Amino acid sequence: MKIAPEKFRFAALAVDVPVYGLINGKLHGLIAPVNRPPHYVNVEGFLGGMVDAKENALEAAQRVLQEKGNLKDVYLEQLYTFSEVDRDKRNRVVSVAHLGLVRPDTAAAYAHPHAHFVPIQKLHDLAYDHDEIHRAALARLRGNITHSTIAQFLLPRHFTLTELQSLYEMILGHELDKRNFRKKILALEILKDTGRMQEGVRNRPAALYTFTTTKLQELPLIA
């Protein structure tokens, strides 16, 4: 593929990837130090990087997560393209933001010299326009969780209904009735009982469920 004529090439094309995961049942976002003098020092931001000539935006997002975060098998979807002229104060960079989700095993076991998970409430004053990207990502998550089985990418393979409900509550920002939630979610037939139970809890052990399919499905509205 040839490169475009010089006169159209003033902007760099980047991806930024807000990645979220549950740690101890709470939503965290993955950020790393940003050090780009003179504008961006002593700040942090989501993982991001330039798209290169032989890949599309999604592939770039996957590569960036691998290279800069040592992360694989992340659920990714395109979020929004941020193109404000001065969104990067150094020079013109247009960024195709992608929402990323990881399971708790990945998030909890995550160890990396620079990138780290931080509770979502503490994600502010980030570099570039990453505060705005964060808001857009959470809004997307809220929209998705009621219309699809996206929760599956944030939960372990086997989970309890209480864990699922708690995830919904965190993302939606309000509490749900336990009995009604169970009735609705089970009626959708997207979950199956594994027959196994929680172990090592100091209360009545909960049944473990799993999603019937590993694919993202559209759903009628929940909650």
Add this chain to the structure above:
Amino acid sequence: MKIAPEKFRFAALAVDVPVYGLINGKLHGLIAPVNRPPHYVNVEGFLGGMVDAKENALEAAQRVLQEKGNLKDVYLEQLYTFSEVDRDKRNRVVSVAHLGLVRPDTAAAYAHPHAHFVPIQKLHDLAYDHDEIHRAALARLRGNITHSTIAQFLLPRHFTLTELQSLYEMILGHELDKRNFRKKILALEILKDTGRMQEGVRNRPAALYTFTTTKLQELPLIA
């Protein structure tokens, strides 16, 4: 704003804008001839153009519609960014597609030497990846019409409930019950009766309604 370093500038950044409007009560899309030898000759495509150095993607979309289609006051929202390496066979172009909607007065009175409105069923075999953009745009329209007052950007200022219902039916692809549709839409309190009636129709004249606000509002699910 400085331009980005040379090594990151291999792709051109463009916008493509599928614009839809009602003509004689049917949805049409706006396309124009594309003539970019050797790959794109004798084909048509949505209006599009390069983003330039001093504007963001939305501003570019507005400018392109003005310059290439002589269109102003178009409702625009970012749709999706298409970044396949070979989506433009000539060279690498990443396009931030925007969905555009115009009112029937604009669409019906539309006269332009090249750009023209074509019924959506006839929009196929378009240049570049515009068939895919068309599909994405219609899918977005379907999603939006049930969750927002986006219909207002496709209807005249004053319209009948039958016209509104017919728009919903066209976009959703199925028929709706007249009485139930009216009950639901009026209960939302997004419409007000203008007190005026249709004139010059050869049947019982319908009451004319208008949206209570000119802003896009989120709605609970309709239909």
Add this chain to the structure above:
DNA sequence: CTTCATACGTGTATACTATACACAAATGTA
């Protein structure tokens, strides 16, 4: 081994919402 603390798992009655459905009324035309 008993008691306690904790979280799990379940059903029903009521309010609300969605659906199905048919006919009289207002206009222009013949």
Add this chain to the structure above:
DNA sequence: TACATTTGTGTATAGTATACACGTATGAAG
């Protein structure tokens, strides 16, 4: 005056959403 056409309206029924409380299984502590 009769006809063709499209508007505008109500009710009964089914289905869905909501509100709500207590017995049960486990581990820990005494």
